[in-house]
Amino acid sequence: MGHGELRGVVALDGPSGTGKSSAARRLAAALGARYLDTGAMYRAIALAVLRAGVDPEDAERVAEVARAAALEQGDDPERSTTVLDGADVGAEIRGPEVTLAVSPVSAVPQVRELLVARQRAIIAAALAEAGGIVVEGRDIGTVVAPDAGLKVYLTADAQARAQRRARQDSASGRASTVDATLADVRRRDAYDSTRAVSPLRPAADAVELDTTSLDLKGVLAALVDLVERRGLRVVAVGG
Numbered sequence: 140m141g142h143g144e145l146r147g148v149v150a151l152d153g154p155s156g157t158g159k160s161s162a163a164r165r166l167a168a169a170l171g172a173r174y175l176d177t178g179a180m181y182r183a184i185a186l187a188v189l190r191a192g193v194d195p196e197d198a199e200r201v202a203e204v205a206r207a208a209a210l211e212q213g214d215d216p217e218r219s220t221t222v223l224d225g226a227d228v229g230a231e232i233r234g235p236e237v238t239l240a241v242s243p244v245s246a247v248p249q250v251r252e253l254l255v256a257r258q259r260a261i262i263a264a265a266l267a268e269a270g271g272i273v274v275e276g277r278d279i280g281t282v283v284a285p286d287a288g289l290k291v292y293l294t295a296d297a298q299a300r301a302q303r304r305a306r307q308d309s310a311s312g313r314a315s316t317v318d319a320t321l322a323d324v325r326r327r328d329a330y331d332s333t334r335a336v337s338p339l340r341p342a343a344d345a346v347e348l349d350t351t352s353l354d355l356k357g358v359l360a361a362l363v364d365l366v367e368r369r370g371l372r373v374v375a376v377g378g
């Protein structure tokens with residue numbers, strides 16, 4: 140068992156742009172835990188589908204590509220890596236082509252089955268090695284880790300989320316407008332929450348946290364408070 144302060148699994152779910160990745164990474168780093176970005180795994184499979192020249196809506200061929208892809212998702216909160224077929228694709232999976240393809244790809248039941256099994260294996264290894272892990276996505280509290288010690292469902296106004304995403308795009312040199320980003324955010328929310336398998340929704344026992352008027356420091360403070368109230372934070376003894 141490692142010396143992190145978090146014991147067990149924290150599940151962070153919610154729609155696109157609510158701050159799951161930013162908050163999960165910071166929480167894991169603050170509590171000496173591992174961090175798993177499950178969206179990056181779906182994005183990597185979407186990239187493999189595009190590279191193979193397969194239509195993201197062709198479920199059968201998408202499942203074949205997913206089975207053949209060699210995917211390694213890291214769980215270090217200081218440096219979250221996504222390696223596809225031997226190369227780091229961390230930047231490429233954030234591009235607009237992958238963002239457009241990822242919703243249909245992630246709706247394919249065989250893709251979900253494959254990735255959920257891998258996510259559970261990563262979580263089990265992290266618990267054994269570090270004692271705690273923060274996992275973020277769309278179905279963590281409902282499907283991947285239904286026994287998580289804390290489940291948080293992040294929300295924020297679509298307008299605020301689009302503004303955040305447009306700022307992020309412009310900081311990374313990608314041209315986008317708030318209107319176009321808002322349309323994309325709404326498209327993905329609709330697709331992700333209406334698909335047949337594991338649709339985006341809060342777990343019955345999730346705590347909802349609206350981040351619209353919170354900055355990232357405020358979100359982190361609220362999460363640490365929830366972790367402490369659940370008794371999931373242990374203070375390491377000795378050095």
Ligand SMILES: Nc1ncnc2c1ncn2[C@@H]1O[C@H](COP(=O)(O)OP(=O)(O)OP(=O)(O)O)[C@@H](O)[C@H]1O
Binds near residue numbers: 162
């Ligand atoms: N509370 C906040 N206040 C201001 N900016 C924020 C806040 N939360 C996140 N952001 C910014 O919004 C952008 C999107 O955040 P992030 O990637 O963490 O969201 P996400 O929920 O993981 O989105 P996705 O599901 O689409 O990957 C980032 O640029 C991040 O810095």
Ligand SMILES: Nc1ccn([C@H]2C[C@H](O)[C@@H](COP(=O)(O)O)O2)c(=O)n1
Binds near residue numbers: 179245279327
């Ligand atoms: N557990 C998950 C994580 C992600 N997805 C899908 C739905 C998202 O639109 C897409 C990309 O995720 P993001 O990187 O934006 O968090 O992947 C999912 O279905 N289940």
